[in-house]
Amino acid sequence: MWGLLALIVLLASASRLMQWQYPDPDDVLRLVQVRDLLAGQGWFDLDQHRIDPLRDVPMHWSRLVDLPLAIAIGGLTPIFGQATAEAIALIAIPLLTLLVAMGFVGLVAIRVLGREEGGWAVLVAGILPLLMNQFQPLRIDHHGWQIACFAAALWGLSQERRRGAILAGVAMACGLMISIETLPLAGLGGAIFALRWLRDCHARQPLTDYLQALAAALIALYLATRGWPGASAFCDAITPAHLGFFLAVALGVTVLRLAPPLPLPATAGALAAIGAGGLAIFASAAPGCVGTPFGTLDPVVRDFWYVNVSEGRPIWEQQSAILVPFAQVVFAFALSIVLWARASRDTRGWWLEFVLLFAGTLALGILVARSLAFASLLATIPFAWLLGRALERLRTGGAALTKAGISLATLLVMLPAAPVALAQNFTRADPGDRPVAVINKSSCDLQNSAAKLAALPTGTVFAPLDIGPTILLETDHRVIATGHHRAESAMRDVIGGFVAPEDTSRAIVDAYGADYLVLCSDLFEPAVYARRGGKSSLAARLIAGDAPGWLEPVSVGGPDTFRVWRVAR
Numbered sequence: 001m002w003g004l005l006a007l008i009v010l011l012a013s014a015s016r017l018m019q020w021q022y023p024d025p026d027d028v029l030r031l032v033q034v035r036d037l038l039a040g041q042g043w044f045d046l047d048q049h050r051i052d053p054l055r056d057v058p059m060h061w062s063r064l065v066d067l068p069l070a071i072a073i074g075g076l077t078p079i080f081g082q083a084t085a086e087a088i089a090l091i092a093i094p095l096l097t098l099l100v101a102m103g104f105v106g107l108v109a110i111r112v113l114g115r116e117e118g119g120w121a122v123l124v125a126g127i128l129p130l131l132m133n134q135f136q137p138l139r140i141d142h143h144g145w146q147i148a149c150f151a152a153a154l155w156g157l158s159q160e161r162r163r164g165a166i167l168a169g170v171a172m173a174c175g176l177m178i179s180i181e182t183l184p185l186a187g188l189g190g191a192i193f194a195l196r197w198l199r200d201c202h203a204r205q206p207l208t209d210y211l212q213a214l215a216a217a218l219i220a221l222y223l224a225t226r227g228w229p230g231a232s233a234f235c236d237a238i239t240p241a242h243l244g245f246f247l248a249v250a251l252g253v254t255v256l257r258l259a260p261p262l263p264l265p266a267t268a269g270a271l272a273a274i275g276a277g278g279l280a281i282f283a284s285a286a287p288g289c290v291g292t293p294f295g296t297l298d299p300v301v302r303d304f305w306y307v308n309v310s311e312g313r314p315i316w317e318q319q320s321a322i323l324v325p326f327a328q329v330v331f332a333f334a335l336s337i338v339l340w341a342r343a344s345r346d347t348r349g350w351w352l353e354f355v356l357l358f359a360g361t362l363a364l365g366i367l368v369a370r371s372l373a374f375a376s377l378l379a380t381i382p383f384a385w386l387l388g389r390a391l392e393r394l395r396t397g398g399a400a401l402t403k404a405g406i407s408l409a410t411l412l413v414m415l416p417a418a419p420v421a422l423a424q425n426f427t428r429a430d431p432g433d434r435p436v437a438v439i440n441k442s443s444c445d446l447q448n449s450a451a452k453l454a455a456l457p458t459g460t461v462f463a464p465l466d467i468g469p470t471i472l473l474e475t476d477h478r479v480i481a482t483g484h485h486r487a488e489s490a491m492r493d494v495i496g497g498f499v500a501p502e503d504t505s506r507a508i509v510d511a512y513g514a515d516y517l518v519l520c521s522d523l524f525e526p527a528v529y530a531r532r533g534g535k536s537s538l539a540a541r542l543i544a545g546d547a548p549g550w551l552e553p554v555s556v557g558g559p560d561t562f563r564v565w566r567v568a569r
Contacts, residue, residue, distance in 0.1 A: 028469035121384035131376035149175035169213025235289035332379030449558035459515030499533035
């Protein structure tokens with residue numbers, strides 16, 4: 001089934017693969033980071049040395065995601081050459097990550113539904129766009145691996161033996177080291193095991209095993225990927241304070257397990273006290289990290305950049321296109337409630353846990369849209385049951401009209417966007433309604449145009465945030481900033497440089513010693529700068545073709561919309 005699913009993904013991505021368009025700038029910068037590692041940058045050195053000439057820029061990304069890419073590219077380069085090795089890795093690694101995720105999902109479905117439904121669970125993943133977007137070829141950033149870790153934890157949660165809790169803990173530790181966004185999921189896993197303890201005082205071992213495995217694996221992975229713990233000025237990745245929290249909670253729960261069984265209210269109170277104690281330790285060790293990691297983000301960066309990263313924003317701030325796949329996941333959640341209600345006594349407890357886990361991931365996805373991928377992963381289980389029942393009804397006969405009704409209803413549930421897509425084929429869009437281009441639809445042909453910059457003497461490029469990673473990938477040039485918040489001072493200056501009038505912009509560009517200024521005139525980002533800065537802003541003047549005198553046009557042979565200037569000194 002994974003092979004069929006991978007084929008579907010490849011066919012759906014064929015057009016973008018032919019043009020070698022990366023899904024997101026983060027995927028581009030991930031490849032830059034892997035190249036730097038293979039070129040000799042230290043394993044524990046996570047600085048991006050070609051971003052921000054004035055400051056160090058330590059990336060918050062994990063070497064756990066770099067490792068499979070580095071192994072694949074490094075191993076294949078002697079055989080095929082670097083370019084082909086990268087191409088193979090960038091297509092294969094997301095699909096292999098999908099194999100890991102779907103393998104665990106299939107095992108869960110087999111255990112709770114049956115062997116046939118296990119196959120359907122893998123296949124129906126292909127009709128869940130919020131999930132499959134994270135596994136498309138060239139999507140090499142960390143989100144796919146987060147989902148795979150969550151799938152492994154789900155498999156662990158579905159088992160009653162000790163190894164299940166241990167697997168869940170290790171999987172969540174991997175997810176946390178990959179991205180701290182997994183923290184709520186780790187909390188949900190702990191809540192499920194705590195619920196088992198509260199329902200049965202003899203089921204105390206799983207929570208203990210889960211927390212011990214989580215804490216031990218997290219410490220081991222931290223040492224293996226970050227080195228010896230030191231002070232951290234950032235709250236967007238696992239820090240020593242987080243390690244202290246998990247270690248304290250694991251020790252507290254271990255002591256509670258060894259104590260004589262307590263009445264239900266006392267047990268609940270003790271678990272709550274242990275959690276509160278862990279939080280107190282965390283807050284005292286890292287008071288600045290209590291709250292969202294973006295709480296202290298520079299206001300300019302927040303206003304111009306962060307609020308425009310739609311995948312990290314709530315569901316109500318998304319475009320209407322997300323409503324259909326969101327409704328699909330909500331329907332799957334409702335279906336899981338039905339399965340819980342009709343479950344046998346032996347399986348009712350597991351289905352209750354599944355519903356609670358689904359509710360938690362759905363709530364998380366409502367607050368952070370890209371987290372709907374986790375809820376979509378869970379949706380494969382009830383959808384597999386639904387597809388199995390529909391096929392069973394079709395096999396057992398019945399009137400042709402009944403079969404047609406079942407087929408149509410199943411199609412509408414599985415592919416809710418099909419009627420919309422069909423209607424769009426018969427409607428002609430008004431070109432005037434088209435939004436400003438995203439990178440993959442820009443006429444400036446960023447990938448090939450940026451490569452032409454390599455012919456210029458190596459220097460520092462002042463460019464909008466979103467095209468910075470591609471410049472780093474295709475050339476040896478440096479950039480002022482990319483869309484990565486640890487370089488927020490440089491991000492603020494790039495934004496300020498484009499929004500400000502000529503004199504202020506010149507001062508900012510000179511402060512960084514920039515040699516070139518590069519712009520894709522039809523992208524969303526410079527359009528925002530021009531709109532917010534007004535007609536006198538540098539962005540508006542550059543888009544209008546009215547560059548100030550201190551910028552000398554440079555022809556690199558790209559399209560009209562890809563514009564390059566040399567900074568006159």
